[in-house]
Amino acid sequence: MSENFPTIFSITEDEIDLNDLLAKITLTSTGAAAIFAGMVRGETKRGDAHQTEYLEYEAYIPMAEAKMKQVADEIRARWESIEGIAIVQRIGKLYPKTPTVLIACTAAHRDTGVFEAARYGIDRLKEIVPIWKKEVGPNGEEWVEGEYIPKAGE
Amino acid sequence: MSENFPTIFSITEDEIDLNDLLAKITLTSTGAAAIFAGMVRGETKRGDAHQTEYLEYEAYIPMAEAKMKQVADEIRARWESIEGIAIVQRIGKLYPKTPTVLIACTAAHRDTGVFEAARYGIDRLKEIVPIWKKEVGPNGEEWVEGEYIPKAGE
Amino acid sequence: MNKIRLLFFATLRERAGTKALDLEIPADMTVRGLKEKLAAEYPNLRESMKSVLITINREYAFDEAVIPPNAEMALFPPVSGG
């Protein structure tokens, strides 16, 4: 069965279309979707409070797509209820309020892990998928660096 | 501050536009959104397995809108990190795979309760917002009844 | 006597055969009293009165509540939106 479940992963410079992506991972047996979307913050208050004019995203595209596939496989291994999965990262120069990343998981019912799966997906994307962003603001530019060091086999 | 945070709630016969709703609850300070979407299942396997041709939704509209507002207020009381909230229920005759309900919550960061808030929102909507659905399938029609009995003050 | 308006939804609407009903009730009638009155006067609704949810002016109401004048009341089964 699960071989018929749709898995979408892509790195794109185009707008992220939530309606379209949700439709693509909705099957006749689907009743619930949990979607995480990340947007460019123009104003950050936590930590070093600062303003952002735009983010410039860069990806190691073929590896990023392979790692997105891996994140989807990990989700399916942990939550067998999951039907469709979409993982999309937009790259390029992106301004505040723009959606930059989407992780969506669908299932028959909402109480079978769909929220947890989406949360897991965005956490893992930020750990292992080779994408970086440079933040450009009124005080110059700075690369944002993650903290996670992948382990062998990741 | 929180008086400027957008809260959208509506009962509609129109298509639910996730892109539009997300844009409306994304502020300059927003970095994360958790969205729950519910779709009409054409094929249900859990419990009494059955097929559905369509669902016919009905709402006590003015009270439903007031209760959606209450759900939003409850979310804000529990997760002060929440910036925007959208709660939309589509009514009328809706076919399998169609999104029927959406709950979206935004916040600056993904680790401040945005997933939990969306989950809470859909759970509460299904408890206290006066909306009902009749399921029409190959073996006739049947009203779906919830199980929750509201308490005083709800 | 108080005038009130009853709204019926979902199964209650189908059993009542109407979406709305205007009634005159004694000024001190409670929700319980109204349920007993409806069960007595509308046989189709009798069974439903056991599990019905009732609202007064768009808030959930319970057996002991006294119904105010000009109340907009609604009767419906446990909700099932989403």
Add this chain to the structure above:
Amino acid sequence: MNKIRLLFFATLRERAGTKALDLEIPADMTVRGLKEKLAAEYPNLRESMKSVLITINREYAFDEAVIPPNAEMALFPPVSGG
């Protein structure tokens, strides 16, 4: 000697001043050996070698790994997508 291709991303790309570099390395060179070689030959990269992530053929690789012929390797800081 083995031919390999190095790709640089983000801060590593800026410090290397290039997106890609073709190299010839000894057949038994490990990831650690490559890091030492880059630190010695490219002063701009020396500091980065302490925290760099390295991949071989699109999988994360670690100090002891021996670099295979024709490897596509990438060097980059901890990821920050999303």
